[in-house]
Amino acid sequence: MTYTEIFGEIIEIMRNDSATCKDYGAGDYEKYKEQISDDMDRMTFLHLVLDYLFTFKVYGHLYLGDTSLGSRGLAVMRYEDVLYVKRANKDTGLTAGDMIIAIDSRSIPEIAEKEKNFFMGEINERQGDMWYDVLKFYNTVTVKDKDGKVREVELIHNSKADKQEKYTYKKLSEDTLYLMFRDFADEEAINAIYDECRQELDSCKNLIVDVRQNGGGADAAFYPLLKYAYPEGVSFSEYEKTKYPIEVNFTERNCEERLELLKNLFGDHVPEEAKPMMDKMLAELEANRGKGFVISIDEEGADIIGTSTPERVFVITDEGCYSSGEAFVEAMAFSPKVEVVGRPTGGIIDYSNCNMVSFDDYSLIYPTSRDTRIDHGKGVSQKGVPVDHYIPWTPECIDKDIELEYILNKISEE
Numbered sequence: 001m002t003y004t005e006i007f008g009e010i011i012e013i014m015r016n017d018s019a020t021c022k023d024y025g026a027g028d029y030e031k032y033k034e035q036i037s038d039d040m041d042r043m044t045f046l047h048l049v050l051d052y053l054f055t056f057k058v059y060g061h062l063y064l065g066d067t068s069l070g071s072r073g074l075a076v077m078r079y080e081d082v083l084y085v086k087r088a089n090k091d092t093g094l095t096a097g098d099m100i101i102a103i104d105s106r107s108i109p110e111i112a113e114k115e116k117n118f119f120m121g122e123i124n125e126r127q128g129d130m131w132y133d134v135l136k137f138y139n140t141v142t143v144k145d146k147d148g149k150v151r152e153v154e155l156i157h158n159s160k161a162d163k164q165e166k167y168t169y170k171k172l173s174e175d176t177l178y179l180m181f182r183d184f185a186d187e188e189a190i191n192a193i194y195d196e197c198r199q200e201l202d203s204c205k206n207l208i209v210d211v212r213q214n215g216g217g218a219d220a221a222f223y224p225l226l227k228y229a230y231p232e233g234v235s236f237s238e239y240e241k242t243k244y245p246i247e248v249n250f251t252e253r254n255c256e257e258r259l260e261l262l263k264n265l266f267g268d269h270v271p272e273e274a275k276p277m278m279d280k281m282l283a284e285l286e287a288n289r290g291k292g293f294v295i296s297i298d299e300e301g302a303d304i305i306g307t308s309t310p311e312r313v314f315v316i317t318d319e320g321c322y323s324s325g326e327a328f329v330e331a332m333a334f335s336p337k338v339e340v341v342g343r344p345t346g347g348i349i350d351y352s353n354c355n356m357v358s359f360d361d362y363s364l365i366y367p368t369s370r371d372t373r374i375d376h377g378k379g380v381s382q383k384g385v386p387v388d389h390y391i392p393w394t395p396e397c398i399d400k401d402i403e404l405e406y407i408l409n410k411i412s413e414e
Helices: 002-016 042-056 108-114 128-135 185-197 198-203 224-227 252-266 272-288 324-333 372-377 402-413
Strands: 063-066 074-081 082-088 099-103 140-144 150-154 167-171 176-180 205-211 246-250 293-298 312-317 338-342 351-359 362-371
Touching: 002 042, 002 185, 002 252, 002 351, 002 362, 042 063, 074 128, 099 108, 167 185, 176 402, 185 198, 205 224, 205 402, 224 324, 246 252, 246 272, 252 272, 252 351, 272 402, 312 324, 312 402, 324 338, 338 402, 362 402
Parallel strands: 176 205, 205 312, 312 338
Antiparallel strands: 063 362, 074 082, 082 099, 099 140, 140 150, 167 176, 246 293, 246 362, 351 362
């Protein structure tokens, strides 16, 4: 497909199929459309389309990816006028704690102003992941290390990721269990973690669940944890605050793409345990195909009953917690047994249930459902799910787990 054809398709999806269409239509696409040409540079095209999509302010759930590009291999956080490297793969030439003071010889505030649509109006503390997208389009960074030495580092696109644990648990004391989830994507692996620490889960006095930098996945993966968060004998539904229903945009395209997704996920052999869910989804698609927005009531988790232990539950979260990670934080926060610590989540769950459409080497991700709390001024966009105890990000957080220290100190004092 040509660049003009791809952008034309994206406009149509934004106008009709994306769940954002009810609030924003196709957005201000005209000024971008007139800049598209079929002979333009590949990265220029990608930058232009992302700049357009980011005007909708739906980070992560609305995105154009280029499958020909590899990873930059680093994560940064802006603090004042510097980007601090939080993590970096070995092949990047960068180290945690390095300070990026310029990009392609331009200051951080200068680049921030030039790329302002990429940051969607977020404050510095909530821009971390967005800087990763900005860095795709630049070549070098000026870095000052902890010793004050300044050097130029060339950014790479094909970084090989260092292996990191995505799911883990450990006993921090006889009474305290720590669980960490970097996403909720692999339900089988996550259930294996629950099984491994079942005895500790059932008997611990204090439970800490760390969902910082959680990239999301499926809500079903965290449901087994909810019973531990609520008082004994009490249903989750009794504590859950007023929940506005979502509405799903059942356009022809969305139904076709969802059917294709299910086919790719399960093929011709649907596991027995997944069959009820599959049958429900297929029936819903068939009944509503072509109807546009339809209210959908999700009652999953309503029959969850709380347990006596643990007595206290702490959830650690931050601005890098997205999608199902945010849904988890929100579900846990309703309980009087839970304290949420850290910083508000990414704030992208107003629009969810994403489809993906491929255009040659490009993949467009867009949301097909819309939370009706938006209509009541209760949306979480640009705010995130709030925390009970806020801990600001500072460069000290790179080498020190301040959130966990706060929780352990609180436990020891009680």
